[in-house]
Amino acid sequence: MADQDSFLHLARPLGPVPVGAQPSTAPLNVAIQPQAIFSILDHSLRRPADQERVIGTLLGTRSEDGTEIEIRNCYAVPHTETAEQVEVDMDYQKQMLALHLRANPREVLVGWYATSSELNTFSALIQNFYGQQGDGTWPHPAVHLTVSTVPGQEIESRTYISAPIGVTAERAADSCLFIPVPHELKYGEAEKSGLEIISSAKDREDRSQPIITDLEALERAIEHVLDMLNRVSTYVNEVLDEEASPSSALGQFLMNALSLAPKVDAADIERDFNNHIQDVLVVSYLANTIRTQIDLSNRLATAALTMGTGDVPAADGATQGGGNREGGENSRGRGGGRGGGYRGKGRQQREQEA
């Protein structure tokens, strides 16, 4: 990603705009959550065939002093662009914003995105629209995120804020200075499991991946760790054989990692291991026992048993089934439900003691 670019912000004289109506141009940090990028890429795929780029609105949160911005969400806004003019559906933008804010009341408008790296007059016009007073992000600067989607090239994303430049008053609306600001992709623990499975499909021909079970996930993780261990030990062996050049920093790092292995008594391990494996197996056994009991209870409850007691006169089918069911349920209630319950509770207490 382009977030390794370095940025230098200089204080500079500002353009001919009345003091006070001026969004801040202080540098800020932008964090982008992956679903926003994914959504932009999806929008880019669904653009009309004759349109070079598509735009949309970015939603997110802003820290209190306005120097940290987190882009969390975005939505597409239809617009048309020709050589002479650009038209953005303002009405759509407003209504969609209202709908989004109903579902995510904590998010605010932070800026807009375009799916091309190019910055032109229209970009400036749209940027000024998003940064204006009233519906825009004023007094905070609007963030402009560009994600290039040129086939055959890497996807590059850049973020900008803008400052007015000194031009004549009639051209002020469609001109501004885009100032690059740093940004990074940020994802939390919750998204990690999702990104994991999504990116596991990246090397597959059909670009799809069935949901994997816990066991498969474990297997893959272990395979990966083993692979890395092999690489490290190959390198260490090569250093020992004087085939590869040694590095004291790497050696120190490996030593640090190795010293993390716990020194524990064999008996302790044995005991802890036995305790825990018993816990796990007992809970698994109980869960399955309870399942069987419940299944049995259901079958008894609905089984059309005739105990050979003959027909009860003046009783309809339901009564007969009901009478038999009572027997079944009684036996289950004591044998299964209670038993399972007590055993489960006993188990629970033991576990809390442990």
Next chain:
Amino acid sequence: MADTIKDTPIKAVQVEALVVLKVIKHSSATFPTPATGSLVGMDVNGTLQITNTFPFPAIDMPAQDSNSNNNSHQDNSSNLAAAAPRAKANTAYQNEMIKFLREVNVDANNVGWYMSTSMGNFINLNTIENQFFYQKEMNEKTVALIHDVSRSSQGALSLRAFRLSPAFMAAYKESKFTTENLQKSGFRYQDILVELPLTIHNSHLLTSYLHQLPSSIPKEELDFPPNIAALQADPNTPHPPLFPNYDSLDLSIDPYLEKTCNLLLESIDNHHTELNNHQYYQRSLGREQAKITAWQQKRKAENAARAASKQPLLPEDEWQRLFKLPQEPSRLEVLLNSRQVEQYARQVDGFTASVSSKMFAVKSNLLPGE
């Protein structure tokens, strides 16, 4: 021909990566209150492609219409949130949102809803009612995506797609869950929900983007770092890859087992309450039966006396007016509860499988030579 295409049942569900992330984001933001939202996409030859999604508005005020739908439930927030997909206000919201999405070329068909849950505790009346509402009112081909937040945080993503079986739909429509009906139809709790195989699909652009994540591979040959601080500070030091996720190597056992035990106990308690209801019904039914029999015998004796004294006979079927048999309680709760227990048991099985192998690995690592 058109009809045959239309009638193809849904065999699989294909979810776009975008949807997965949006669902995860919404679910983890509202956790532990269940999050719900709507899914849009289309049906292609029996594969339901879910291509976009949007959350339902958070319920901040107790809306009047959710009370009418949500009768006899306590008005706590999680119940309201769980009932959101079938609230009237949200249907309007959904229609409006889909109208807007159509303008930007998103597949504008509603194909279901999603819900977040914790520890697989999702099989309850609310889920069933939501899905019933969707399959009946909206569109037959809709699915419920269930995302389990607490299981996903332990490693592998837990996202599953469910539909109500046709047999259950028919039975629920008539709300006939009496013993007699269940006997006749042979309906079992395993048949309530049908799980559909789910795959995650990436677009070409996304695949290309993923190859840059979490960081691009450095293009030039790297030098060895001069010291360990430089190694850690170097931006070229690779981040842990997104895949595979090393969280699944984590060895925490007790919290999971404890939670599962609690949930199992809860289910057993529920089951017990339902059993008691049935026993109560049985007893009152028995009492009424005894009364009716007594009345009938009395009437017979009376009639015999009247016949002997040549008087007109009294009708013998008057008991149907005089006595009222108690209503049998619905067995739906029992069925759902049973299905829930089955779900827990399977969950524990899966957990046991991976955790016991992890434990044996740790043991043999720490105690080599045994």
